Amino acid sequence: GAVSLRQAYECWKSGSDPIQYAKEHKEFARAFESFPKDADKIFPGWREKLGVHK
Numbered sequence: 001g002a003v004s005l006r007q008a009y010e011c012w013k014s015g016s017d018p019i020q021y022a023k024e025h026k027e028f029a030r031a032f033e034s035f036p037k038d039a040d041k042i043f044p045g046w047r048e049k050l051g052v053h054k
Contacts, residue, residue, distance in 0.1 A: 005028040019049045 006029035011021040022029035032039040032046050037048050047053065 001046060006033045019046060022046075027053055 004027040007021070007025045008031065011018055011025075011028065014021075018028075022032060029050055032043070033048060033052060
């Protein structure tokens with residue numbers, strides 16, 4: 001919800017790598033899991049990098 005949205009903004013604002021940022025911000029990482037098809041298109045390999053299995 002609001003926390004993951006704020007974290008997404010902070011990630012973008014800081015120019016951080018979203019995958020690395022997600023490793024340290026669990027709410028943001030859950031957004032990848034909530035929208036897996038979008039994440040697959042935008043960040044191929046995110047599941048392996050974040051340790052998430054189908």
